[in-house]
Amino acid sequence: MNRRSFLLGAGATLSLPIIDARAQGTQITGAGASFPNPIYQKWAEAARAAVGVQLNYQSVGSGAGINQIRNRTVDFGATDAPLTAQQLQEGNLLQFPTVMGSIVPIINVPGIEDEQLKLTGEVLADIFLGKITRWNDQRIVALNAGVNLPAQAIAPVYRADGSGTTFVFTSYLSATSAEWKDKVGAATSVRWPVGNGARGNEGVAGGVRNTRGGIGYVENAYATANRLVTTQLRNKAGNFVKPKMENFVAAATNADWSVPGFAASIIDQAGANSWPIVSPTFILLPTNPQDPARSAHVRRFFDWAFTSGDDLARELEYIPLPAATKTAIRAAWRTQFGA
Amino acid sequence: MRRGGSLGDTIFEWACRGAGVFVLLLLGAIIVELFIAGLPAFQAFGLGFLISTDWDPVQEVFGAGVSVYGTVVTAVLAIVLAVPLAFGVAFYLTELAPAWLRRPVGTAVELLAAVPSIIYGMWGFFVIAPAFAANLQPWIIDNIGELPLIGIFFQGAPFGTGIFMAAFILAIMILPFIAATMRDVFEQVPPVYKESAYGLGATTWEVMKGVVIPYTRSSVVGGIMLGLGRALGETMAVTFVIGNANRISASLFGPGNTIASLVALEFGESETGSLKLASLLALGFILFVLSFVVLAASRYMLRSRLKA
Numbered sequence: 001m002n003r004r005s006f007l008l009g010a011g012a013t014l015s016l017p018i019i020d021a022r023a024q025g026t027q028i029t030g031a032g033a034s035f036p037n038p039i040y041q042k043w044a045e046a047a048r049a050a051v052g053v054q055l056n057y058q059s060v061g062s063g064a065g066i067n068q069i070r071n072r073t074v075d076f077g078a079t080d081a082p083l084t085a086q087q088l089q090e091g092n093l094l095q096f097p098t099v100m101g102s103i104v105p106i107i108n109v110p111g112i113e114d115e116q117l118k119l120t121g122e123v124l125a126d127i128f129l130g131k132i133t134r135w136n137d138q139r140i141v142a143l144n145a146g147v148n149l150p151a152q153a154i155a156p157v158y159r160a161d162g163s164g165t166t167f168v169f170t171s172y173l174s175a176t177s178a179e180w181k182d183k184v185g186a187a188t189s190v191r192w193p194v195g196n197g198a199r200g201n202e203g204v205a206g207g208v209r210n211t212r213g214g215i216g217y218v219e220n221a222y223a224t225a226n227r228l229v230t231t232q233l234r235n236k237a238g239n240f241v242k243p244k245m246e247n248f249v250a251a252a253t254n255a256d257w258s259v260p261g262f263a264a265s266i267i268d269q270a271g272a273n274s275w276p277i278v279s280p281t282f283i284l285l286p287t288n289p290q291d292p293a294r295s296a297h298v299r300r301f302f303d304w305a306f307t308s309g310d311d312l313a314r315e316l317e318y319i320p321l322p323a324a325t326k327t328a329i330r331a332a333w334r335t336q337f338g339a
Numbered sequence: 340m341r342r343g344g345s346l347g348d349t350i351f352e353w354a355c356r357g358a359g360v361f362v363l364l365l366l367g368a369i370i371v372e373l374f375i376a377g378l379p380a381f382q383a384f385g386l387g388f389l390i391s392t393d394w395d396p397v398q399e400v401f402g403a404g405v406s407v408y409g410t411v412v413t414a415v416l417a418i419v420l421a422v423p424l425a426f427g428v429a430f431y432l433t434e435l436a437p438a439w440l441r442r443p444v445g446t447a448v449e450l451l452a453a454v455p456s457i458i459y460g461m462w463g464f465f466v467i468a469p470a471f472a473a474n475l476q477p478w479i480i481d482n483i484g485e486l487p488l489i490g491i492f493f494q495g496a497p498f499g500t501g502i503f504m505a506a507f508i509l510a511i512m513i514l515p516f517i518a519a520t521m522r523d524v525f526e527q528v529p530p531v532y533k534e535s536a537y538g539l540g541a542t543t544w545e546v547m548k549g550v551v552i553p554y555t556r557s558s559v560v561g562g563i564m565l566g567l568g569r570a571l572g573e574t575m576a577v578t579f580v581i582g583n584a585n586r587i588s589a590s591l592f593g594p595g596n597t598i599a600s601l602v603a604l605e606f607g608e609s610e611t612g613s614l615k616l617a618s619l620l621a622l623g624f625i626l627f628v629l630s631f632v633v634l635a636a637s638r639y640m641l642r643s644r645l646k647a
Binding site: 034060061062063065066068070071119142143153155160161162163184185186187188189190191195197198203207210211339 | 393395464465497499500582604608645
């Protein structure tokens with residue numbers, strides 16, 4: 001009895017006439033980066049009612065997303081690391097950003113509170129290179145006058161799965177440390193000189209929490225939701241900034257978006273309040289779509305997201321694109337696809 | 340009636356033959372496919388791919404050394420930890436436990452095999468590794484780690500996760516397979532053999548050593564090999580607790596990688612046609628061959644033992 005009424009209820013919900021009629025033929029599929037997955041799912045839910053486009057997004061990783069769009073098995077691909085202008089041309093792809101995210105260092109040092117410890121890119125790089133091995137190292141102490149740092153060994157924890165988060169974090173280390181750039185470099189997975197690897201944001205957070213003296217890096221959304229202990233970072237202007245939304249936005253506003261494929265580097269951005277580790281995530285759209293109608297639906301979906309999706313993005317700790325960037329993206333669509 | 344029967348026989352025969360051949364073809368196709376897909380990696384790095392300990396996605400230099408080492412060491416260590424325990428469980432269940440306790444304990448051991456591997460991974464990562472890192476590991480590092488010769492295996496930072504933790508979790512995962520096989524074959528020993536031995540004044544241990552084990556040796560080794568096979572290929576649980584570093588460290592507490600965990604971690608970020616993807620598929624091929632070698636070796640060892 002209960003079961004039957006439940007099934008009837010479910011059936012009634014599914015067959016709401018408006019959604020049903022609009023969903024017909026307006027399904028779009030996307031695959032790729034896992035970092036923007038929460039916001040894409042949220043947007044998909046809201047856009048289904050608002051513009052009648054039903055997005056089926058598979059969070060399979062940037063590399064797999066690039067593969068799928070190259071083989072044209074989905075309507076769009078999604079990647080955290082932008083493709084180069086040449087790669088875009090070879091794949092007949094148009095690239096544009098959707099939202100930005102920020103990455104924050106997290107630590108587990110007895111007696112140190114959230115947003116208290118001050119670090120620089122060079123010190124972070126040397127910690128992950130294994131050159132700074134104790135929390136009371138002279139170089140950390142020098143940045144943190146008056147803070148009582150223990151003689152605890154530093155236990156670095158990194159993302160072991162290939163991820164956009166690692167790409168952005170290692171890009172930051174490469175930008176601030178010549179030695180890091182030379183010895184390790186930036187990629188979705190790298191050869192880490194020291195430390196332990198863990199799977200996903202939750203793995204890194206767990207590893208840091210479990211290990212006294214631990215340090216790692218996660219997406220800000222994850223750190224906020226789980227109230228992890230984050231640090232301040234020194235930005236390019238020489239100021240120590242806290243991982244706060246206004247500082248992320250400051251970095252995004254200062255970025256130069258007028259590069260091919262909108263592949264703006266927001267890493268270590270100039271500006272007094274810019275948080276140094278901010279990065280956009282990208283969509284790859286075929287310039288020669290097999291089905292132009294579906295391609296138009298994809299653009300309609302993201303057009304809606306740019307117009308009405310900012311609040312949802314902020315709720316999930318993503319950083320919306322600056323208005324000027326959105327205008328530029330719409331202009332790029334018009335140039336490529338007409339009206 | 341006879342003709343109908345022979346037609347049925349023919350259909351049945353060919354259906355069974357088809358099923359057998361299908362499995363064979365499938366196995367062959369997987370091996371060939373893995374080899375072809377991994378060929379670019381073998382061509383780029385040669386046979387050195389097997390032993391090279393480099394895994395640098397930035398420079399596009401790949402080698403299987405670290406993950407092959409991790410796979411073999413964790414699996415062998417898991418066997419070393421699991422076999423005595425499994426033997427104890429099986430022996431207790433068949434010889435020592437009161438009759439009313441045999442069923443519940445036996446079922447509990449079998450249920451261990453039904454736990455999904457991701458649960459073992461999470462349990463290891465969130466419960467066992469932190470507890471080990473906080474309580475036992477510092478003491479081991481401070482005391483055993485200082486000893487000459489064996490000390491080097493127990494040094495490093497107390498992360499909890501690492502080669503040893505992976506082997507420990509694997510040992511618990513393969514325990515039910517080995518224990519269940521051992522129990523079943525111990526039970527199959529004809530009671531008259533054991534009773535004769537007891538009648539001659541043998542102790543429980545002597546019966547075990549002199550009657551039960553010689554009678555069941557091949558099956559026991561078979562059970563162990565079954566466990567080893569599972570340990571070699573286990574992915575999720577190992578990925579959680581092994582520390583995932585592409586380095587070989589002498590210490591068992593150091594982080595490492597296995598073939599299965601490396602492939603699982605890196606697959607999502609490997610582009611079609613890239614050397615990285617080819618290297619991962621080549622790793623899959625190596626794991627396949629490794630599993631084959633283990634099974635073949637066990638057969639060979641069993642044969643010589645049985646003859647003796």
